[in-house]
Structure formats: structure tokens, C-alpha cells
Amino acid sequence: MLFKLVWKNLIRRPLQSGLTFFIVAACIAALVGSVLTLWSIENGAQGVLDQWGADVLVLPVQAEYTPEDILFTGIPANIYMDVQVLNKVRQISGVEAATPQFFTQTLNQSCCSLPKEYRFVGYDPQSDFLVNNLLAQGVGRDLNPGEVIVGGDIPAFLGDRVAILGHPFDVAGYLKTMGGSIDKTIFAPIDTARSVAAQSPYLQENWKNAGDPQHLISSVLIRTNPEVSPEEVVQQISRIPGVKTVTAGKVMQDLKEQLAAFRSVIWTLILIICAITVASLCTRYSSLVLEKREEVGLLRILGAERRQIFIVVLTEALFSVLVASVAGSFLGLGLLFYFKKMLEAYSSFPFLLPSWPQVILAILGIVLATIALSFLAALWPARRSAHMDPILALAEGQMR
Amino acid sequence: MQVTLEKVGHDYTNTFGEKVSPLKEINLEVNSGDLVTILGPSGSGKSTLLFILGCMLKPSRGGVMIDHVEVSGLEDRELAQLRLQKIGFVLQQNVLQPRLTVWENMMLPFWIGEAKDFNRKEADQKVKGLLEASGLMERANFLPHQLSGGQRRRAAIVRALVRDPELILADEPTAELDETNQAIISQWLMSLAAQGKTVVIATHDLCLAGLTRQVYNLDNGCLHVRGERWNQNE
Numbered sequence: 073m074l075f076k077l078v079w080k081n082l083i084r085r086p087l088q089s090g091l092t093f094f095i096v097a098a099c100i101a102a103l104v105g106s107v108l109t110l111w112s113i114e115n116g117a118q119g120v121l122d123q124w125g126a127d128v129l130v131l132p133v134q135a136e137y138t139p140e141d142i143l144f145t146g147i148p149a150n151i152y153m154d155v156q157v158l159n160k161v162r163q164i165s166g167v168e169a170a171t172p173q174f175f176t177q178t179l180n181q182s183c184c185s186l187p188k189e190y191r192f193v194g195y196d197p198q199s200d201f202l203v204n205n206l207l208a209q210g211v212g213r214d215l216n217p218g219e220v221i222v223g224g225d226i227p228a229f230l231g232d233r234v235a236i237l238g239h240p241f242d243v244a245g246y247l248k249t250m251g252g253s254i255d256k257t258i259f260a261p262i263d264t265a266r267s268v269a270a271q272s273p274y275l276q277e278n279w280k281n282a283g284d285p286q287h288l289i290s291s292v293l294i295r296t297n298p299e300v301s302p303e304e305v306v307q308q309i310s311r312i313p314g315v316k317t318v319t320a321g322k323v324m325q326d327l328k329e330q331l332a333a334f335r336s337v338i339w340t341l342i343l344i345i346c347a348i349t350v351a352s353l354c355t356r357y358s359s360l361v362l363e364k365r366e367e368v369g370l371l372r373i374l375g376a377e378r379r380q381i382f383i384v385v386l387t388e389a390l391f392s393v394l395v396a397s398v399a400g401s402f403l404g405l406g407l408l409f410y411f412k413k414m415l416e417a418y419s420s421f422p423f424l425l426p427s428w429p430q431v432i433l434a435i436l437g438i439v440l441a442t443i444a445l446s447f448l449a450a451l452w453p454a455r456r457s458a459h460m461d462p463i464l465a466l467a468e469g470q471m472r
Numbered sequence: 473m474q475v476t477l478e479k480v481g482h483d484y485t486n487t488f489g490e491k492v493s494p495l496k497e498i499n500l501e502v503n504s505g506d507l508v509t510i511l512g513p514s515g516s517g518k519s520t521l522l523f524i525l526g527c528m529l530k531p532s533r534g535g536v537m538i539d540h541v542e543v544s545g546l547e548d549r550e551l552a553q554l555r556l557q558k559i560g561f562v563l564q565q566n567v568l569q570p571r572l573t574v575w576e577n578m579m580l581p582f583w584i585g586e587a588k589d590f591n592r593k594e595a596d597q598k599v600k601g602l603l604e605a606s607g608l609m610e611r612a613n614f615l616p617h618q619l620s621g622g623q624r625r626r627a628a629i630v631r632a633l634v635r636d637p638e639l640i641l642a643d644e645p646t647a648e649l650d651e652t653n654q655a656i657i658s659q660w661l662m663s664l665a666a667q668g669k670t671v672v673i674a675t676h677d678l679c680l681a682g683l684t685r686q687v688y689n690l691d692n693g694c695l696h697v698r699g700e701r702w703n704q705n706e
Contacts, residue, residue, distance in 0.1 A: 372552070
């Protein structure tokens, strides 16, 4: 029955209740936002590394982009080298498979029936060992010249027709969502991509200095023989003029170091947030004990048991926490999507949300941990209230 | 209800480590229908004595018996039940829960009890009847700070009575009140004793004491009988 008293106390002290609510909601929002953002970035990075599948990447020597840029943002590098590079690479001992790609252009509404910016890449279906492995649905056969495969973040469905640089294409397959630039990539057979580039007047600037697009490629992805180290292959490739190489090991190492640093920053901030929250709640609950002295004295005089006082103080302390947990969780999800938007716009980090059951589990974990911390913070004040000398409590309360 | 104090004394240590003994040796017996006043200057230990009678404070020595049961042997839970079921306190200050309306303050003793302990309808009727009798029904939805001093004091008395206690302990019930409110409250306390309740009042209001049957002086930690209907004899 004393829950009525708890409820009245909460709603008729909006400032104090609101303060507890704000502390907890802000903590949970910050934790949900940061933990899930970190998780999404790690998820995305892992997805990109898994999807890449190549041990060595060969690029034209003039490529100015970092491997991370190429990996994660897929900056449409209109840099080209002669297709002969592919033949030379294939002759190197230790190269198990080599497949070329041709970066065409970033596509948008001005040229194509696409709602956002996507990159258009030509790949070689015969030698490819990447794209086909990432198919979520469709194809299972050689891609026809008028067909494309779309990334997981492109709103097109099997059988849809899209117009790209004045050419109609049928969507023959779409890829799994990986969290990287590949999600925003449209893959066409390399010859088709070259033809589109050659025929499009405003793409001529991109390739005219390099030669006929039919003899150009942008990169070669290499899978090495397991018995040969990628470094040995790289050493041999370095003898081919006009190219440079990036090894997957180096990219992964760099990426892992970057992620480790990022993780340290986020976890340090999370620990600071937790410490501030616990300190704020301890202060808040200690004030609650002081504020409630007169009430505790009165309740004891009216016949309340210590156990009841303990429950009243604990319930009052934790009720705001429970309500704030719900609000904080939704606020945290809002933050997560805001961070996603920001990271996609301004950073090269891939972002892949965990599955919804994982997200819900993470939120539940954070909420439970916060409630447990709040419970621990409220335990001592509740016990102190319950064991207060009622006469002293009344006298001290009246002197406030 | 019979309450007996036998050689009750109470000591405490102040912040300077000095031993203070507001009550040295108190012997008192009050029975159903008794209206007892304890007179004494401020700081003489009247409130301490009421707290001991109300099972809020364990005396340093001596025995307190309520209906022949020694209360010092009771657990906190049993003492709380005793206070809830049998004792009504009117505190010196107008202690009403500031965030509860007058009506909710009156319901507080019922909320403290178990739900099975009372009938909601009967509780509502009881509170309504008492508020009407005290002229506070129109203020039932007011918060305590919206009441006058006299209204707050009357509300505090009503709250002490809602569970129909057998023992009523009133600490300075007429202090700081105007004459009209003093008269109302004095009449109220007298009628409670007339109904068979045991009423003990701690006060330095001689007018109020003049209306009671038994008057004691608390002086130097000891209780002295001042007389019955002493005002008529002086």
C-alpha cells in the first residue's frame, strides 16, 4: 500500500525525480549509443575484411588513396593501368588467382534512376573470386551483358530494371549487406562497364589520357598460393612498372590498430560515464535520505516497520531508474542512427549494425547493468533510512 | 488500555560527551478513559516521556508495560504493529507529509498497514467522518502548505485518530493556536477520553491542563502529581 506514497512522492517532486531520470536516461543513451556504434564499426570492419578475400591488391602507381579508403569507402578511383598488367601478374609464381576490376564512376540521380550515390564497377565474372561469394540472392550463372549485381544497401530487387548512364540494366542478383562500400556498389561485367565508360561523353575525361577503356583496368585482386607468402608475390610484382601493391595483411594490421585505438577511446569514455553516473546516483540518493528524514520519522511513528521504510526508499530510488531505462534505450537508438549517419558521411569506417536480436540483447544488458548499479547505489541509503532513529530523523528533518 | 511506567529513566550523551538525564525515575499508570496532562517547562523531558509511552524510544532503565506486556522485549516489527494498531500520536510540530493532500495524509496510517488489515470503504468513511467533524472536509484535496496552522494541527489530530487507537499521545496540541482552535482541540481531546480512550497530553498550556482530570508536573526528571481538577482547587 505504501507504493501509493512512493508514486505521490515521485510525481509531486518532479524536479528531484526528473534529475534522477535525466542522469540515468543520459547514461543509458550514451552507453547504448557508444557500445552499439563501436560494435557496428567492428562488425563492419570484420565484414569488409572477410569479404575482401584477396591477399594482394595491385593498383596503378599514381593511386593516391590509402588502402583503407579503397577498402571501406570505395572512392571511385578513376585511375587506370593497362590490362597487360593482369597477364603479367598471372604469370608470377605464387599467384593462385587474379581478377581485374574497372572503376567506372559514381552514379547519382543526375545520370541514373538511382536515389543516392552509388559506384559502378566492372568485374570479371569468369575469374572473380569475390563478388559471387557475397551473393545473397540471384545469379548462379554467368552474368549477361545487360545485367548487374547490386550491393546490399541499394534499394533494388531481383528483376528490377535500372537506368545507368543511359543504359537499361536488369538486376540479376544482390549481395549480402557487409557494412562497407560494397553495399553501395553496382557490379556489371567488366566489358559492359568499359563500354558504358567509352560511350558516355562525360566520362571521357576520366580515361582519355590512359587509352581505350577496353584495354584498361583499375585494380587486380590477387589470391596467393597458401604455400607462398604474399610478401614474395609482392616482391615479384614490384618489378612490373607503373603499379604498386597493398597486402591484405598490412591493411588488416593497420585496421586492427586503428580499431584498437578507437575501442580504447570508446571504452574509456564508457567507464567515465559509468563512474559519473554512479557518483551522481550516490549523491542523489544520499540527498534523498536527507530529504526524507522527516517523512521516515513520521512513517515510523505512525507504525511503519523498518522493512517498509527500506522498500519505500529503494522503490522510490529505482522507479525513476526503470522509467529512465526505457527512455534512455530509445534515446540511445536515436544516437546510434545519428552516429551512423555521421560516420557514413564523414569517415571511412564501415558501419554494420548487429542483428536486431543482438541489439535488443545489448540494450537489455546495458539496462540491467545500470539497474544493478543503481540498486547498489540505493542500497546503503535505503538501509540507512530504515535504521534511522525516528525521533532524531523527525527532529533533524524539521530543522532543515 | 493500561499503560504502566515503573522506575523509568532515560539518559543520553550530548555532543560534548556529557551525560544528560531528562528522565530520572518516572512512575506512572494510566488506564482507559484517563485524560492525563504532563506539565513542565520546555526541555524538561515531556516529549521524551511521550515517546517512551508510545514505544518510540526504549528507556535506559525501568519498565514500560502496555496491557501488562513488557514492551522492552518486543521486536521492532511488533512495536511497529503496536503503534499502528493501538497508539495515535499528535506530534509537537504539525508533521504532515508535505507531498500528500490532507485526504492522503489521513489515509497514510491505512497505507502503512496491510491491505487485508482494513476495508477500503470503511477507511474512506472513517476519514470522511473525521474530516467533516473537524471542519476539514473542504480542504481534503489541499496540500499541507495550503492550510492554516490550526487546520494543520486539526489534520494531525485526525490522522492520529483514523485507526481508532486506544492510546492517544498529544505533544503540545494547542501550542501556537488561536483561542478558537485551542478550544476546539481541547474539547476534542476531552471527548476522546469520555469515549474510553486513554489520552496523555504533554503541554505547558495551563488552560488545557485545567480541563483534564489528572495533572502531573515533570520536574528535574521526576513526575509529581499536581492534583486532580487542580485548577478548581487552586
